[in-house]
Amino acid sequence: MKAISHNADYQYRVEVCYTPGQYPLYKEGMGIVVVIDILRATSAMVAALHHGVKDIIPVATIEEARQYIGRPGYIAAAERNGEVVEGFPVGNSPLAFKAMDLHGKTIVISTTNGTQAINIGREARQLVIGAFLNLTALTDWLLRQNDNILLLCSGWRDKFSLEDSVFAGAVMDRLLESGKFGLEEDSSIASKYLYMAARDNIMSILKAAPRRKRLQQLHLLEDVKYCLTPDQSTVIPVLRNGHLVPLEH
Amino acid sequence: MKAISHNADYQYRVEVCYTPGQYPLYKEGMGIVVVIDILRATSAMVAALHHGVKDIIPVATIEEARQYIGRPGYIAAAERNGEVVEGFPVGNSPLAFKAMDLHGKTIVISTTNGTQAINIGREARQLVIGAFLNLTALTDWLLRQNDNILLLCSGWRDKFSLEDSVFAGAVMDRLLESGKFGLEEDSSIASKYLYMAARDNIMSILKAAPRRKRLQQLHLLEDVKYCLTPDQSTVIPVLRNGHLVPLEH
Numbered sequence: 082m083k084a085i086s087h088n089a090d091y092q093y094r095v096e097v098c099y100t101p102g103q104y105p106l107y108k109e110g111m112g113i114v115v116v117i118d119i120l121r122a123t124s125a126m127v128a129a130l131h132h133g134v135k136d137i138i139p140v141a142t143i144e145e146a147r148q149y150i151g152r153p154g155y156i157a158a159a160e161r162n163g164e165v166v167e168g169f170p171v172g173n174s175p176l177a178f179k180a181m182d183l184h185g186k187t188i189v190i191s192t193t194n195g196t197q198a199i200n201i202g203r204e205a206r207q208l209v210i211g212a213f214l215n216l217t218a219l220t221d222w223l224l225r226q227n228d229n230i231l232l233l234c235s236g237w238r239d240k241f242s243l244e245d246s247v248f249a250g251a252v253m254d255r256l257l258e259s260g261k262f263g264l265e266e267d268s269s270i271a272s273k274y275l276y277m278a279a280r281d282n283i284m285s286i287l288k289a290a291p292r293r294k295r296l297q298q299l300h301l302l303e304d305v306k307y308c309l310t311p312d313q314s315t316v317i318p319v320l321r322n323g324h325l326v327p328l329e330h
Numbered sequence: 331m332k333a334i335s336h337n338a339d340y341q342y343r344v345e346v347c348y349t350p351g352q353y354p355l356y357k358e359g360m361g362i363v364v365v366i367d368i369l370r371a372t373s374a375m376v377a378a379l380h381h382g383v384k385d386i387i388p389v390a391t392i393e394e395a396r397q398y399i400g401r402p403g404y405i406a407a408a409e410r411n412g413e414v415v416e417g418f419p420v421g422n423s424p425l426a427f428k429a430m431d432l433h434g435k436t437i438v439i440s441t442t443n444g445t446q447a448i449n450i451g452r453e454a455r456q457l458v459i460g461a462f463l464n465l466t467a468l469t470d471w472l473l474r475q476n477d478n479i480l481l482l483c484s485g486w487r488d489k490f491s492l493e494d495s496v497f498a499g500a501v502m503d504r505l506l507e508s509g510k511f512g513l514e515e516d517s518s519i520a521s522k523y524l525y526m527a528a529r530d531n532i533m534s535i536l537k538a539a540p541r542r543k544r545l546q547q548l549h550l551l552e553d554v555k556y557c558l559t560p561d562q563s564t565v566i567p568v569l570r571n572g573h574l575v576p577l578e579h
Contacts, residue, residue, distance in 0.1 A: 107489075241517040246520065286523075
């Protein structure tokens, strides 16, 4: 293993937090929080905004989302444990969102992990949404910011998630290269190594994981492939007054 | 990255928990807990028992350890933030322990991370201590056990620690090979990949980490090298009634 070449004279930090529960340990001095839930919440958010939805209201509870079922102009979405919650038209599948008439509508969504992470990070100066779908657009924008950046993985029920940390490593990789950003945390170093190991075949590493077998059983393999395909959009969702809208960049 | 070959028909699980704070999320059904604090508490514990200390009492607070300063037959040890706590003869340096007259004595020790992890895991059916120093002896013994195993990393102030998770990956690597043990958690998969990336040069990956630079500043490089050198002992410390003693194996 080669040591990570990393500029000791960096101007700003970029770090990785593996779970929402650990956010208090990593948040100090972090102006920008990037929320990551590759399978599937943040991928679905990028896809939905890309395909014409006006804005997205992430909510922590199913009950909050349920009030919007059937309300004109709104799409109520809720997922728990990989499945659409009963009574809702849609969960967190980006392909299901793509298949809907989204134009000008507002999605109100609650998911197992991703919307919880957004809720926890919402007091950051800027909160944006990351996914493989917007990887290059996101990193290009991050490179222009003059602030410390925390990559906040949504994880799985507050446990470490492989795909989230591999994606964080992909972002790290590009930001460290610039010399403008540096790291201090072991979690950040490990993410970069995981990305270096996974980048040539992200699907194969993910197939090893028993949790993803569950997604296969739920016939979500097309969704997974979609979520792992980089640069399908230049949309960067940003949180403004509780609503995710496309960032102008 | 090759997918980890792993027997889907395994009999028992081996998993990795990155921090003491996440232990409640990983402990269910785990009969054996291996506590890991490579730099330096669990390395020091193996070294001390190897060099003739009778037993070790890990305590959570400095105050508990302080009561034993100067008491005949006891060595009071306390470390916080990599340094010996004022008033104590020793902290958590394995080389400092080696240089002392340990024979037949009892060490009472409190450290920043390692003794906290022991305290959290103490209700497991068996709690043992892992370090590179006893890697082969530990894994040989674990392979003979018929129980689920949790590798509990002590971390750094409840954050992810690179050397602890790389060591956990080394243990995983050997246990998975047997086919008797399998994994379910993403943290376990990632540890194994980190070990695969690091195994040829563990020192170089650790040098990249700013926290280890602090150890260098404290002139602890010899300690670090010692802690990263595998198989210097066959001693496996096991917790019995609050005391760590050598396991008969």
